[in-house]
Amino acid sequence: xxxxxxxxxxxxxxxxxxxxxxxxxxxxxxxxxxxxxxxxxxxxxxxxxxxxxxxxxxxxxxxxxxxxxxxxxxxxxxxxxxxxxxxxxxxxxxxxxxxxxxxxxxxxxxxxxx
Numbered sequence: 001x002x003x004x005x006x007x008x009x010x011x012x013x014x015x016x017x018x019x020x021x022x023x024x025x026x027x028x029x030x031x032x033x034x035x036x037x038x039x040x041x042x043x044x045x046x047x048x049x050x051x052x053x054x055x056x057x058x059x060x061x062x063x064x065x066x067x068x069x070x071x072x073x074x075x076x077x078x079x080x081x082x083x084x085x086x087x088x089x090x091x092x093x094x095x096x097x098x099x100x101x102x103x104x105x106x107x108x109x110x111x112x113x114x
């Protein structure tokens with residue numbers, strides 16, 4: 001049997017259930033005249049890239065920041081350090097940091113004379 005459809009239906013059911021509980025909680029708070037945020041499922045953007053999640057009464061805050069360290073470009077390779085992790089990029093397009101041959105005044109390279 002293929003359980004892919006069953007898993008899809010279960011995910012859709014839980015999403016609709018979560019939305020229904022949240023809408024019911026908001027309606028209850030409005031009926032009672034309370035100005036509260038829902039405690040079942042809530043997501044809030046705050047200042048300075050702080051994201052606040054509330055799921056079934058448990059709150060979680062996520063702070064997002066990037067700390068860029070060294071950027072080194074050398075012979076057909078770029079090394080970038082972000083948040084302590086090193087990334088190496090080998091570009092398809094040349095970065096333009098390769099050494100070029102010296103050119104004489106008559107536009108011929110030194111190797112052409114030897």
